[in-house]
Amino acid sequence: MVVMGLICTLPITAQTSRQVNYQTQTWFSVNTTSQVSYHWAIIADAHIRKNNFLAQSSFEFVRTAIQYNVDKNLSVALGYGHMWLHPSTPGWSTISNEDRIYQQLLLLSEFHKVSILQRFRNEQRWQQKISGDKFTGGHRFTDRFRYLLSFTIPVFKNDKLPAFSLSDEILLQAGKEVMFNPFDQNRFFAGIRQKLTKDLNFDTGYMVVYQQKYSGYQYDLNNTYRLFFYYTPTLYKKHKA
Numbered sequence: 446m447v448v449m450g451l452i453c454t455l456p457i458t459a460q461t462s463r464q465v466n467y468q469t470q471t472w473f474s475v476n477t478t479s480q481v482s483y484h485w486a487i488i489a490d491a492h493i494r495k496n497n498f499l500a501q502s503s504f505e506f507v508r509t510a511i512q513y514n515v516d517k518n519l520s521v522a523l524g525y526g527h528m529w530l531h532p533s534t535p536g537w538s539t540i541s542n543e544d545r546i547y548q549q550l551l552l553l554s555e556f557h558k559v560s561i562l563q564r565f566r567n568e569q570r571w572q573q574k575i576s577g578d579k580f581t582g583g584h585r586f587t588d589r590f591r592y593l594l595s596f597t598i599p600v601f602k603n604d605k606l607p608a609f610s611l612s613d614e615i616l617l618q619a620g621k622e623v624m625f626n627p628f629d630q631n632r633f634f635a636g637i638r639q640k641l642t643k644d645l646n647f648d649t650g651y652m653v654v655y656q657q658k659y660s661g662y663q664y665d666l667n668n669t670y671r672l673f674f675y676y677t678p679t680l681y682k683k684h685k686a
Contacts, residue, residue, distance in 0.1 A: 461662045470503060470669040471495045472652065478512065480679045486512040488522060498670075502531040510549065522549040530572075537578040544571045562612075564593040587620040589629060597638050607637040610648045625661025630654060634671060647674045 476490040488510040494503040510524020528543040547568040554561045568589040574581045595612035616629040636650015654667040 461660075463662055463664065465664045465666050468496055468665060468667045469498050470654070470667045471498055472669050472671045472673075474673045475676070476673060477676045477678075480514075480677070480681065482681050483683075484514050486514060486520075488512050488524060494669075496533075504531060505529045508545075508547075510547070512549075512551075518553040520551045522551070523547075524549070526568075532575065532578070534578070537575075539575050539578045539580060541573045541575050541580075543573070545569065558599055560597040562593070562595040562597075564591070564595075564614075566591040566593075585620075585622050587618045587623055589616055589618040591616045604640060607639045610634070610636050610638040610650065622659075626657040626659055628657050630656035636671065644678050645674070645676050647672065649673075 472492065472494045474490055474492040477488070479487045479489075481487060488508075490508050492504070492506040494506075495501060496503045506526060506528040508524060508526035510522040512520050512522040514520045524547050526545040526547065528545065530541040530543060532539060532541070545568050547566055549567075550565045552563045554563075568591070570587045570589060572585045572587070574583045574585055591614060593612060593614040596610070598609040598611065600607065600609055612632075612634045614632045616631070617627055618629045619627060632652060632654050634648075634650060634652040636648055636652075638646060638648040640646045649670075649672045652667075652669040652671045654665070654669055656665045656667070658664065
């Protein structure tokens with residue numbers, strides 16, 4: 446798939462030089478995993494991303510899922526998400542809606558006190574096509590594959606003090622209309638993770654998002670300030686053995 450995509454890209458990239466659009470962004474989100482029993486949990490998260498720091502809307506996104514915990518380190522999930530994507534073309538105002546179904550596998554591990562998270566996610570996305578600042582009535586379907594590798598590295602012995610957070614996620618996509626950009630984007634993050642309570646923590650820091658557009662020769666490079674909150678309540682009584 447990737448090889449075919451690169452071959453398809455050759456004619457256009459041979460004639461058109463790469464164009465990179467540099468942007469500054471701010472990305473806020475709240476992420477919850479509510480444990481309703483030992484094996485079952487409900488996931489929900491909400492996101493707001495802004496361009497030019499806080500000046501312009503980029504997107505709003507909400508997502509929810511049912512998660513099954515195989516054990517304390519392995520879980521699978523099935524869910525739905527909806528995005529409102531704001532136009533980047535000056536003068537346009539029509540928002541493109543996206544519906545998304547996703548499947549997820551999450552694996553937790555630890556190595557010398559470093560917490561390691563691996564997430565595999567597959568998304569089926571239906572995105573409204575916008576032309577001339579109007580909805581065309583059609584949708585673009587893509588099947589996107591994501592792999593996230595994240596590390597939480599303790600710096601202090603006291604877990605109430607911040608830990609170093611480092612992650613990278615690569616996103617690839619396929620579909621009938623994906624001719625020039627099977628590589629969708631890469632997201633690299635470096636920052637700190639801070640525990641607030643037993644169930645609430647956050648990470649904050651710098652994220653660089655490098656995204657290839659549908660043309661194949663146009664890219665966005667987004668220098669992003671990120672602030673994500675994580676709430677993980679247990680909503681059932683644990684019985685002592």
